[in-house]
Amino acid sequence: MTQAGEAGAANVLGDTASAAALELLSQAVTLATAVRDEAGQAVDMRVAYMNAAARAGQPDRAGAIGRLCSELWPHMLANGSFAACLRVLDTGVAESGRLRWSEPETYQPGVYTYHASRMGPDTLLWELREGSVDLARAEVLTAVTAALSSVDTTAGVIDALMLHGVAGVGASSGGAVVPDVSGNHFVVLSSLNRPGGTPDRFAFDVGAPLPMAYTARTGRPLFFGDATARAAAFPEAERYFTGSAAATAVLPLTVQDRLLGAVSFHFPTVHAFDAAERAFLSTLTGQFAQALERTRHRDASARAYAQLEMLAGLSDRLAEAADTPAVFSALLAEVVPRLANGATIHLAGEPGTHPHLAASAHVDGGRLAALHTLLDRYPPLADSPTGIGRVLRTGEPELVTDPAAAFDGLARSAHHRAVLGDLATTSWLVVAMEQAGERIGALTLIREGDEPFTDRDVPFAGELGRRVAAAVQHVQTFNRQRNVAHLLQQGLLPRELPAVAGLQFGSCYHSGEHGAEAGGDFYDVFAAAEGRVAVTIGDICGTGPVAASRTALVRHSTRAFGKLLPDIGQVMAAVNTALLEDAPYGKFCTQAYAVLDVDARPVVMSLALAGHPLPFVRRADGRVEALGTPGLVLGIVARPTHTVTRHELHPGDTIVLYTDGATERRNGQTLLGEARLRELIAEAPVGDVPGLVHFLETKITEYSDQPLADDLAILAVQIT
Numbered sequence: 036m037t038q039a040g041e042a043g044a045a046n047v048l049g050d051t052a053s054a055a056a057l058e059l060l061s062q063a064v065t066l067a068t069a070v071r072d073e074a075g076q077a078v079d080m081r082v083a084y085m086n087a088a089a090r091a092g093q094p095d096r097a098g099a100i101g102r103l104c105s106e107l108w109p110h111m112l113a114n115g116s117f118a119a120c121l122r123v124l125d126t127g128v129a130e131s132g133r134l135r136w137s138e139p140e141t142y143q144p145g146v147y148t149y150h151a152s153r154m155g156p157d158t159l160l161w162e163l164r165e166g167s168v169d170l171a172r173a174e175v176l177t178a179v180t181a182a183l184s185s186v187d188t189t190a191g192v193i194d195a196l197m198l199h200g201v202a203g204v205g206a207s208s209g210g211a212v213v214p215d216v217s218g219n220h221f222v223v224l225s226s227l228n229r230p231g232g233t234p235d236r237f238a239f240d241v242g243a244p245l246p247m248a249y250t251a252r253t254g255r256p257l258f259f260g261d262a263t264a265r266a267a268a269f270p271e272a273e274r275y276f277t278g279s280a281a282a283t284a285v286l287p288l289t290v291q292d293r294l295l296g297a298v299s300f301h302f303p304t305v306h307a308f309d310a311a312e313r314a315f316l317s318t319l320t321g322q323f324a325q326a327l328e329r330t331r332h333r334d335a336s337a338r339a340y341a342q343l344e345m346l347a348g349l350s351d352r353l354a355e356a357a358d359t360p361a362v363f364s365a366l367l368a369e370v371v372p373r374l375a376n377g378a379t380i381h382l383a384g385e386p387g388t389h390p391h392l393a394a395s396a397h398v399d400g401g402r403l404a405a406l407h408t409l410l411d412r413y414p415p416l417a418d419s420p421t422g423i424g425r426v427l428r429t430g431e432p433e434l435v436t437d438p439a440a441a442f443d444g445l446a447r448s449a450h451h452r453a454v455l456g457d458l459a460t461t462s463w464l465v466v467a468m469e470q471a472g473e474r475i476g477a478l479t480l481i482r483e484g485d486e487p488f489t490d491r492d493v494p495f496a497g498e499l500g501r502r503v504a505a506a507v508q509h510v511q512t513f514n515r516q517r518n519v520a521h522l523l524q525q526g527l528l529p530r531e532l533p534a535v536a537g538l539q540f541g542s543c544y545h546s547g548e549h550g551a552e553a554g555g556d557f558y559d560v561f562a563a564a565e566g567r568v569a570v571t572i573g574d575i576c577g578t579g580p581v582a583a584s585r586t587a588l589v590r591h592s593t594r595a596f597g598k599l600l601p602d603i604g605q606v607m608a609a610v611n612t613a614l615l616e617d618a619p620y621g622k623f624c625t626q627a628y629a630v631l632d633v634d635a636r637p638v639v640m641s642l643a644l645a646g647h648p649l650p651f652v653r654r655a656d657g658r659v660e661a662l663g664t665p666g667l668v669l670g671i672v673a674r675p676t677h678t679v680t681r682h683e684l685h686p687g688d689t690i691v692l693y694t695d696g697a698t699e700r701r702n703g704q705t706l707l708g709e710a711r712l713r714e715l716i717a718e719a720p721v722g723d724v725p726g727l728v729h730f731l732e733t734k735i736t737e738y739s740d741q742p743l744a745d746d747l748a749i750l751a752v753q754i755t
Contacts, residue, residue, distance in 0.1 A: 063089035063163040066154075067104060069124045077124035080104040080159055089163070110136065113207045113279045113303030116149055120159055123151045131178060132202035133171045135304070146171050146205075172315045175203035179319060183326040187333055189213075192326045193224045196298065200319055206300040207279040211288070211323070212247045213296035221251050221296070244271045250285045251297035256317070257285040258308040282306035284316055288324040295327055335491075342495050345369055349499070353506040362506045363394035366499065370480065372398045377406060377481040380503075381415060383427050383474060389417045390427060393476065402459065406481075423477045426465045430474055432497060433465045436487045462487030466496045470504035478503065532560050535568050537633045539755050541724035543732045545747040547696065555582040555622075556694045556746035557590045563630050564601040569593075572692040572750050573626035573647065585622045588613055589669070593628065603630055603643045603679045607669070611645075614670035623670040627663070627692050631684070631752070638684040638754050643677040645669045648695055648709070651716050655687025659717045661709075662690075689724065689753040691716055696747035697731070702739040724753045 057064050067080035082099050090096040099107055104117065111117035114134045123130055129152040136145055148171050150162045182195040193211060201209035212221040220238040241248060246257050246269050259265035260282050266273040276283070280301035288295040298320050352365035363380050371378050377397035381390040392410055397403035415423035426433055438460045461483055468476045478500045482488055488496075532540040542558060555575030563569035571593050575585045589610055596609040607628060614624060625646040632639045642650070646668030649661040666677035684690070693712070700707040715734050719727040728751050735747060 057084075057086045060086055061088055062165075063092060065089050065161040065163070067120075067159045067161065069157040069159065070103065071157075077121045080120060080124070082107060083158070110303075114205060115202050115207050116151075119149075119202060120151050120161065123153050124157070124159055127153050129153070130198065130202075131174075132199075133175055133205050134202075135205040135302075148174060175199070176319065176322070178203060179322050183322060186326055187330060189224070189327065189330050192323060192330060195326070196323050200298075200323065201300060204300055204316065204319065205302065207303045209298065209300045210247070211296060211298045212251050213288075213327075214241070214251070221248055223247070244269055245275070246272060246283065246285045247297050247299055250287050251294070254287045254289060254294045256287060256313070257283070258313060259283045260308055261305045276301070279303045282308070284308060284313075286316055286320040288320060288327060290324050290328045293328075295324055298323060338491075341373070345373060346498065346502070349502060353502065356506060356510060358510055359507050360394070362503060362510060365506075366478070366503050367394060367396040370499065371396045375480040376483045377403065379406070379410070379479045379481075380468070380476060381423050381427075381479070382476040384417065390415045390423055390477065397481075423465055423479065426467050426477045427474060430467045430469055432467070432493050434462070434488055434490065434493060435464075436462045436489075438462065459483045464488045464492060464496050466493070466500040468500040468504040468507070470501055470508055473504070473508065475504050475507055528557060529559055533562075535560075535633065537638070537755055538568065538631070539724045539753045541726075541728035541749075541751045541753075543728050543747070543749050545696070545732070545736065545743055547743045547745040547747075555586050555624075556696065556748040557586050558692070558748050558750040559590055559594060560750070560752075561594050561597065563597045564599060566634065568631045568633055569597045569629070570631065570690075570692065570750060570752055571597075571626060571628045572694065572748060573624055574694045574746070574748075575624050576622045582622060585614070585617065585624065588617060589624050589626065593626070597628075597630075603628060603641050604677060607643050607645060607677050608674070611669045611673075611675055615673065617670075623668045625668050625695075629690070629692075640682045640684055640690065641679055642682065643679050645675065645677055648693065648698060650690055650692040651713060652682070652684070653689045653691065653716050653719075655685060657717060657721075659713050661713075684754045686754050689727065689751055691727075691731070692750045692752075693731075694746060694748045696743060696745040697735050697749065699745060700735050700738050700747075701741075701744060707735065707738050724751050727751055 064086040065082060066084040068083050069077045070079040070081055072078050080103070082102055082104060085093070085096075085099060090099070093099050104120070105112060108117075111120075114136075116132060116134050119130045119132060122128070129150065131148065131150045133146070133148050136147060145165055148164050150164075152160050154160050179195065179199045182199045183192065186192050186195055196211060197209065201207075211224045213224065214220070215222050215238060218241070220240055221243075222238045239245065239248065241252055246259075246265070249255070249269075250257055257268070259268065262273070262276065262281055265276070265283055281304050282302040284300045284302075284306075285297055286299075287297050300316065349365065349369045352369060353362060356362040356365050366380070367378055376399070378395065379392060380394040382393045384390055392414075395403065395406065397406060417424050417427065419425055422433065425431070460481055463482065464480045466478050466480075467474050468478055478496065480488065480492075480496055528544060532542060540560060544556065544558075555577055556573070557575075558570075558572040560568065560570050571590075573586075573589055573593075575582045575589065577585075592610045592613045593606065596606045600606050600609065607626075610624075610626070614622075623646075625648075627642070627644050627647040627650055629640050629642045629650075632641075640662075642663045644663045644666050646666065649663045649665070651659055652662055653659050662682055663680050664678040667675040669675065698707055698709050698712055712731075712735075715731055716727075719730040728749050731749055732747070736743065
């Protein structure tokens with residue numbers, strides 16, 4: 036150990052003992068300080084110290100200290116180790132690799148492994164160890180295996196290839212190619228000197244006269260020991276190679292006879308590529324092929340999960356859609372931007388007409404405007420040989436991954452070229468919206484960026500189209516049924532309440548969430564026997580056609596018997612008999628039936644209840660009372676007993692009859708109940724019966740943000 040060497044190490048390390056230890060190491064150790072540009076990036080290194088083992092390999096042992104590494108060892112620039120050192124100085128992340136030294140004038144020739152780490156902000160520790168080729172290759176394979184074990188993206192695999200594979204084999208550069216989604220091009224992936232970043236990408240034709248294209252196309256490896264041999268085999272490719280690529284090896288990325296692409300390694304000096312090295316490179320490349328396959332399977336699994344998640348979300352949205360526009364809004368909200376940057380929905384026109392745009396969406400408002408401009412200028416035609424027209428005619432999907440070719444016929448002017456440029460579309464996919472043989476329209480998904488649609492997206496898009504078509508059919512059928520039910524229900528209620536001297540009426544009716552079927556609630560006001568006025572309200576068990584028929588039976592039977600029979604008990608008994616004669620349907624009924632003698636002063640109301648909620652009376656002074664005596668529902672036993680109660684009514688008194696849809700209105704687990712309804716009646720406006728009913732209707736419906744679970748009917752009568 037020389038005093039100069041020990042002093043140099045101590046000066047850098049600030050520790051005499053550590054300096055002495057470095058001098059005793061068998062591996063070559065060099066300390067260098069960073070040379071940085073104005074931006075603070077390391078651009079070179081200046082040698083500060085070399086231990087005894089490192090100095091032994093130098094022709095000029097004293098002259099190396101203080102010199103720039105790029106000048107002292109230009110061979111480092113070609114084999115990639117210089118770039119590795121600069122990365123370590125900038126990132127602080129240690130790197131290892133393998134290199135083959137072949138310049139005896141600057142260092143002893145041989146195969147070496149290196150490790151670079153940073154000490155402090157600007158000092159690089161460089162360890163160089165001489166080793167056998169087999170040991171070095173084993174270390175490379177171990178390092179690559181470790182690096183790939185935590186990689187889950189294509190970019191990560193390429194980073195590992197560049198940082199561990201290319202550097203590990205002693206190459207100066209390298210790259211990988213994989214086929215694009217169309218199969219017509221190979222995409223070159225390279226991230227050399229860009230750890231953790233998105234790989235650089237560019238493409239060339241599958242049949243290009245390039246070594247990478249040949250191997251990726253045929254699966255056959257290529258080994259060129261010098262540039263002359265490479266140029267003889269691929270003369271048109273030689274212009275792409277630099278002086279640092281004196282020798283080249285290209286190997287296929289293969290997994291179980293499936294060809295995934297190719298990998299290339301370029302060496303700065305003439306290379307022999309003996310059988311052992313070829314086998315080593317093949318094994319190394321196989322590791323990267325397996326890693327790429329794993330990322331593909333992982334991507335496929337993630338894509339499948341995302342699709343299932345999207346279908347679940349779409350199903351939830353569609354379940355809430357009440358009409359066709361809501362169905363389309365639900366679809367667009369789910370697919371933009373998760374699946375596509377933009378989307379359009381065109382509906383098939385009537386025979387002899389063209390498809391028309393029903394809905395559209397895009398993540399960028401400006402591009403949505405450009406899309407509308409394009410569709411206005413070139414609307415889809417029913418007889419078009421491509422695009423929406425063809426999909427609507429045939430039902431077959433259409434995938435476009437070359438928008439430029441598809442737009443050629445459209446861009447006839449600078450204006451339209453500008454519009455198309457604003458779209459920035461890289462691919463689109465058109466699928467039919469079809470269910471049970473009915474093709475209602477077409478869904479177009481538009482994508483921008485580096486990941487165009489592929490054939491694997493077609494089945495999922497088709498499923499979206501089918502679900503939307505089914506949802507449209509469902510809401511259309513539901514709305515038709517709801518309209519029919521509405522018309523039927525209107526037939527079960529009086530068209531308008533009569534005008535009766537001394538009385539003022541108000542009413543409302545709401546269907547429950549069964550909306551597509553007629554409900555069982557009803558009310559009526561009519562002239563009864565002996566010049567009196569009858570009011571009634573009731574609720575048939577169930578919904579649908581059977582309930583509607585029973586509702587009509589009860590309402591019209593009550594009206595008919597009420598006009599003929601002066602006794603309320605007789606009317607109720609006759610209605611009960613009519614229901615029992617209709618017994619095969621087994622539907623019972625609750626009913627409140629009242630007759631008002633408006634000629635009496637005060638007015639006298641006779642009331643009978645058949646299982647129906649007790650009506651309330653709000654007196655002129657604001658007091659609210661329940662009236663009547665409960666009785667058995669109709670349609671259960673042959674001779675039910677109903678108590679008839681009589682009540683005096685004075686001017687300003689208001690009778691409120693209602694069905695249980697009011698008191699059983701639910702907010703979570705809480706019912707509105709009779710007590711709260713009684714309070715609402717007390718709070719309602721005074722003097723205006725329609726206003727009172729509207730107040731109750733509003734408060735009851737707003738008690739919950741959920742749809743009405745049951746029908747709601749209210750009938751109010753005020754003595755004037």
